[in-house]
Every structure is written in structure tokens, then in C-alpha cells.
Amino acid sequence: KNQVEQSPQSLIILEGKNCTLQCNYTVSPFSNLRWYKQDTGRGPVSLTIMTFSENTKSNGRYTATLDADTKQSSLHITASQLSDSASYICVVSSPALNTGTASKLTFGTGTRLQVTL
Amino acid sequence: SAVISQKPSRDICQRGTSLTIQCQVDSQVTMMFWYRQQPGQSLTLIATANQGSEATYESGFVIDKFPISRPNLTFSTLTVSNMSPEDSSIYLCSVEGPSYEQYFGPGTRLTVT
Numbered sequence: 001k002n003q004v005e006q007s008p009q010s011l012i013i014l015e016g017k018n019c020t021l022q023c024n025y026t027v028s029p030f031s032n033l034r035w036y037k038q039d040t041g042r043g044p045v046s047l048t049i050m051t052f053s054e055n056t057k058s059n060g061r062y063t064a065t066l067d068a069d070t071k072q073s074s075l076h077i078t079a080s081q082l083s084d085s086a087s088y089i090c091v092v093s094s095p096a097l098n099t100g101t102a103s104k105l106t107f108g109t110g111t112r113l114q115v116t117l
Numbered sequence: 118s119a120v121i122s123q124k125p126s127r128d129i130c131q132r133g134t135s136l137t138i139q140c141q142v143d144s145q146v147t148m149m150f151w152y153r154q155q156p157g158q159s160l161t162l163i164a165t166a167n168q169g170s171e172a173t174y175e176s177g178f179v180i181d182k183f184p185i186s187r188p189n190l191t192f193s194t195l196t197v198s199n200m201s202p203e204d205s206s207i208y209l210c211s212v213e214g215p216s217y218e219q220y221f222g223p224g225t226r227l228t229v230t
Contacts, residue, residue, distance in 0.1 A: 102150070
């Protein structure tokens with residue numbers, strides 16, 4: 001069964017500190033892996049998207065890594081800010097089965113990050 | 118990128134009634150998607166809506182409960198019918214960009230009493 005597991009489930013850190021969120025997946029076939037940030041009461045916003053051949057991608061203070069061999073990904077947040085408080089969702093995409101159909105997304109349950117003073 | 122708006126942003130409804138959620142995209146897209154996010158859970162795909170054809174529903178979701186319209190390439194509606202408290206969720210629409218990135222609307226927070 002295709003699954004995406006994230007850890008930790010929740011995390012509290014002090015402003016200015018770094019943190020790393022983990023994502024393990026069993027999805028096959030694999031097309032790409034995405035990290036989203038979801039603020040409370042809002043829709044998810046894409047942070048990074050990585051294909052099989054990419055093992056790191058940055059977006060400002062966010063750096064995602066991907067090890068396609070071990071099926072693991074991480075999201076590293078540098079110098080955290082209060083505005084980083086949100087849920088972070090790992091999503092793995094499988095290719096569309098046919099032309100005109102959508103790729104299949106498997107969502108993790110997210111890591112809820114709280115950044116405090 | 119695509120900019121997506123949804124109406125209403127939130128609503129409180131009585132059980133047994135129906136609510137129609139609107140989704141507007143600022144560009145023409147072939148496929149639009151409707152998701153449900155129950156409290157504390159991740160997103161679950163309800164259905165895929167293509168313009169000019171019937172929506173494709175995921176396992177566990179049926180057209181009688183969640184009828185969808187897709188009258189043109191920038192607009193879709195999802196109706197939650199005969200609501201019960203179990204339908205209390207955030208409902209999100211999304212579209213897929215040319216590089217397969219997914220853009221989400223802000224969501225509609227539904228509470229059924």
C-alpha cells in the first residue's frame with residue numbers, strides 16, 4: 001500500500017533555531033516529492049518539488065533533500081521565524097496512468113511546527 | 118502559478134441541508150480537484166473534475182453526496198448534500214500546473230451542527 005509517513009507529528013522550537021522534518025514513503029511508481037506549508041485555516045502552499053534525479057532543493061530558508069534509494073526526504077528550516085509556525089506536508093506523486101488523467105498524490109499527515117519566542 | 122479563490126470561506130450549516138462551494142481559477146485549466154481535510158487529518162481526494170465530462174470520484178465518495186459541476190475551464194462547484202456532523206471539514210479545490218505542481222485554494226471551512 002502506498003504510504004507517506006512523517007515525523008515528528010509535532011514540534012516546538014525557539015525562534016532562530018533550525019529544525020529538520022522527516023518523510024518516509026513507500027509510494028511506487030515515483031514521479032516527484034513535494035513539501036507544502038499549510039497555515040492554519042489556509043490551503044497548502046508549495047515549498048519544493050523534487051524529481052528522482054534531484055537530491056536537494058532550496059527555497060529561501062527551506063532546504064529539502066531526497067534519497068530515492070531509501071525513500072526518505074527531509075525538510076530543513078534554517079533560522080526559524082514565528083511565521084514558520086504551520087503544518088508541513090510531504091506529498092509523493094505517482095505518474096498519470098493515461099494521457100489526460102492526473103498524477104496520483106499520496107499525502108502525509110503532516111508535522112505541526114510551532115515557533116515560539 | 119495559479120491563483121484560486123473559493124466561496125464561501127466558511128459556513129455553519131444544519132444537518133440535512135446542502136452547501137455549494139465555488140472555486141474560481143485565474144487561468145484555464147483542464148483538471149480541477151476537490152479535496153476534503155477532516156480535523157487533524159491530511160488531505161483526501163474526493164474527485165477530479167474535467168470540463169465537459171462527468172467528474173471522477175475516488176473510492177468512498179459518490180456523486181449523490183458530492184455532486185460536482187464544471188461548466189468551463191476556470192470554474193467548478195462542489196455540493197455537500199444532506200449534511201451530517203461527519204461532513205464537518207475543510208474543503209479545498211486545486212489545479213495542476215504545467216510542471217505537475219499542485220496549487221490549492223484557501224479552503225472552505227464547513228461546520229455541520
